[in-house]
Amino acid sequence: MVSDGYFSVNMKMDATFKDKGRQKMDELCLYKVENGKITETNYFYNQE
Template identity: 40%
Template sequence: MTTEEVANQLVKLCREGKFEECIRELYSPDIISIEPEGGPWESKVQGLDALAKKGQQWNEMLAEFHSSEISDPVAAENFFSITMKSKVTLKGMDHQIDMDEVCVYRVEDGKVVTEQFFYTPMPQPA
């Protein structure tokens, strides 16, 4: 798959809520996932097992997922980016929060090898 094909398939699957299928189909076993410093999990993990653990941590924090909006991808060479906007309620909160992030992906040999997310992390309780 070309970078543009990977990008379009990732967006399609994410819009359908098929995140696990997206990872199985499109991600390298050695995926590197990078989050901003100051978030609720490690800022950099590598491998599908570590990525699954990060996803499990997210699901454990989530009380309710209200909505999601994913932009069309912009691709150049081996990279593509999208924006994701979500409305969620986290456990222990009594109101929805808006999440807005830029996601950048690097593709090699038809697989996502790096994903990096850009957003302002929420303050974490001490």
């Protein structure tokens, strides 16, 4: 999604770690762009 100086990306991960087992994560990444450069980032995630 793109809107007036911001864009967002949805990322998903499903990984298995030796010490923690399987983990799933769904993350929304929000980026602010000024003068063609990313100036601010925010991450919102839900981990199962």
